[in-house]
Amino acid sequence: MKITFLGGLGEIGRNCACVEVDGSIMLLDCGLMFPDLDMLGIDLVLPDFEYLRENADRIVGCIATHGHEDHVGGLSFLLRELSFPIYGSALTLALARNRIEEAGLLDRTQLIAVKDGERRQIGPFDCEFIPVTHSVPHGFATAFHTPQGIILHTGDFKLDLTPVDGRLTDLARMGSLADQHGIRLLLSDSTNADSKGHSHSETSVGAVLYDLFHEFEGSRIITTCFASHIHRVQQIADAAIAFDRTIATMGLSMRKNVRVAREMGLLRIPDHRLRDIDDVKDVDPAHLCVISTGSQGEPMSALALMAAGENKFLKIKRDDVVIMSSHPIPGNEANVSKVIDGLTRLGAEVVHSGIEDVHATGHAKQEELKTLLSITQPDWFVPVHGEYRHLVAHARLGRQMGIPRDHVQICEDGDQVVLDDDGLTVMRREVPAGYLYVDGIIGDVGAGVLRDRRVLAEEGVVVVVVAIDVRTGSIITGPEIITRGWVYAPEAEDLLDQCAEAVRDAIKEASQHAALDIENLQRTVRRAAGRFVNAQTRRRPMIVPVVMEA
Numbered sequence: 308m309k310i311t312f313l314g315g316l317g318e319i320g321r322n323c324a325c326v327e328v329d330g331s332i333m334l335l336d337c338g339l340m341f342p343d344l345d346m347l348g349i350d351l352v353l354p355d356f357e358y359l360r361e362n363a364d365r366i367v368g369c370i371a372t373h374g375h376e377d378h379v380g381g382l383s384f385l386l387r388e389l390s391f392p393i394y395g396s397a398l399t400l401a402l403a404r405n406r407i408e409e410a411g412l413l414d415r416t417q418l419i420a421v422k423d424g425e426r427r428q429i430g431p432f433d434c435e436f437i438p439v440t441h442s443v444p445h446g447f448a449t450a451f452h453t454p455q456g457i458i459l460h461t462g463d464f465k466l467d468l469t470p471v472d473g474r475l476t477d478l479a480r481m482g483s484l485a486d487q488h489g490i491r492l493l494l495s496d497s498t499n500a501d502s503k504g505h506s507h508s509e510t511s512v513g514a515v516l517y518d519l520f521h522e523f524e525g526s527r528i529i530t531t532c533f534a535s536h537i538h539r540v541q542q543i544a545d546a547a548i549a550f551d552r553t554i555a556t557m558g559l560s561m562r563k564n565v566r567v568a569r570e571m572g573l574l575r576i577p578d579h580r581l582r583d584i585d586d587v588k589d590v591d592p593a594h595l596c597v598i599s600t601g602s603q604g605e606p607m608s609a610l611a612l613m614a615a616g617e618n619k620f621l622k623i624k625r626d627d628v629v630i631m632s633s634h635p636i637p638g639n640e641a642n643v644s645k646v647i648d649g650l651t652r653l654g655a656e657v658v659h660s661g662i663e664d665v666h667a668t669g670h671a672k673q674e675e676l677k678t679l680l681s682i683t684q685p686d687w688f689v690p691v692h693g694e695y696r697h698l699v700a701h702a703r704l705g706r707q708m709g710i711p712r713d714h715v716q717i718c719e720d721g722d723q724v725v726l727d728d729d730g731l732t733v734m735r736r737e738v739p740a741g742y743l744y745v746d747g748i749i750g751d752v753g754a755g756v757l758r759d760r761r762v763l764a765e766e767g768v769v770v771v772v773v774a775i776d777v778r779t780g781s782i783i784t785g786p787e788i789i790t791r792g793w794v795y796a797p798e799a800e801d802l803l804d805q806c807a808e809a810v811r812d813a814i815k816e817a818s819q820h821a822a823l824d825i826e827n828l829q830r831t832v833r834r835a836a837g838r839f840v841n842a843q844t845r846r847r848p849m850i851v852p853v854v855m856e857a
């Protein structure tokens with residue numbers, strides 16, 4: 308019994324683990340991560356798939372715990388290389404399906420829906436799917452019944468006692484598993500492990516929304532939340548309908564998810580209340596509620612375009628009210644602020660989570676995590692899903708709840724744990740687990756490219772072009788200096804001339820001492836230009852020598 312962590316332990320995102328029993332591998336989620344600001348031009352970040360590629364023949368499937376991108380967004384990339392069935396709730400599969408279908412890879416997988424509480428044998432894996440509450444409906448914790456006892460993986464969860472759909476985290480089942488068999492190993496969500504107290508119930512947000520709709524009767528209301536947060540959409544819709552508004556969805560993923568959720572009976576909005584955003588011209592603004600994508604300030608999203616005055620369906624006017632029913636994910640704060648600023652400039656009143664409780668987290672806070680630990684009483688405990696400090700905070704909670712110090716293990720991406728009769732052994736850095744950067748449709752841009760982009764962004768580039776007769780060492784043409792981002796060329800001609808002069812001198816000097824070859828000359832040119840640029844301007848742009856043999 309082995310578990311390999313490929314992502315999500317040390318960062319929020321790209322969650323991916325392999326559970327191994329009898330030599331077979333079950334993937335547990337395959338997510339993506341959205342890039343940090345310093346990952347220039349990168350669209351998204353994936354787990355390193357090397358271990359999966361090497362062991363492709365042993366993979367029997369993937370369990371998708373819930374439909375968030377950080378858990379299923381990597382599947383459309385992995386399925387290009389490998390083929391396996393995916394198990395999850397019907398909604399999870401519907402959400403995961405979007406990207407897989409876009410990538411034209413539906414024929415490389417089988418989407419197999421499992422029900423709440425279902426226990427199913429998949430190859431050597433005896434899996435049980437236990438309902439949990441989270442910020443997307445129909446998420447699962449997974450119990451693996453193995454020869455080494457029960458491994459319980461919580462998935463993303465909170466303990467919401469009054470969820471919008473009444474579907475509770477099945478603590479009773481977890482407790483009875485612990486009572487009857489004992490939980491040998493617990494893997495539990497650490498996202499909010501450093502937040503005190505108890506998360507707010509999702510239904511508490513509904514009451515706040517209702518009050519806001521009351522307060523702003525007479526204004527056009529535009530709302531935004533995660534498109535997968537079906538329960539939030541429901542509560543916005545309920546408030547809108549209570550105040551006699553027509554609802555219009557905006558943004559591709561919002562429209563798609565609302566359609567899917569209504570078809571599945573998970574979202575109740577009467578037909579006559581719902582319109583397309585291009586079909587609301589005749590609706591009185593005081594009786595309109597728009598539900599839009601863009602809650603994270605994504606630059607090309609419907610809301611960001613509104614804030615820039617560039618949304619073709621909707622122009623923000625004075626007295627519009629925008630309710631941002633969300634909280635920025637770390638890294639997105641700057642984009643979100645920019646959107647709030649733009650909307651405010653256009654005259655809208657913006658209500659966000661810093662002003663009113665228009666958002667509730669989907670992840671358990673300390674008191675909930677302790678409750679889960681006390682109910683499951685695990686023999687061994689590995690915190691998962693979080694940045695390093697979250698994992699450490701969660702480990703501390705585990706010890707507080709009575710798990711012996713050496714039975715709580717902090718693991719990171721690339722680590723492998725082995726569970727046998729003697730207990731849990733951690734093997735550090737056992738498999739490659741670096742970031743796989745995706746730009747466009749091509750995988751792995753590589754750390755080198757990112758380093759170059761950072762230099763280009765911060766310092767610019769200086770290209771030195773020179774043609775040389777290698778036999779005599781004399782310069783035929785050049786050196787010509789071309790730059791972007793170092794100094795503004797038309798205004799700094801003197802500087803460019805001096806730089807060319809410095810390079811010319813260096814080539815002359817070099818041709819007297821050593822045998823000339825192109826590589827040697829390139830090095831000479833780069834060094835001379837670099838030294839000059841640094842001495843004159845204290846900057847370090849990228850120097851690109853282009854030495855031609857004439």
Ligand SMILES: [Zn+2]
Pocket residue numbers: 322375377378463692
């Ligand atoms: Zn997650």
Ligand SMILES: [Zn+2]
Pocket residue numbers: 373375441442463669
């Ligand atoms: Zn999640």
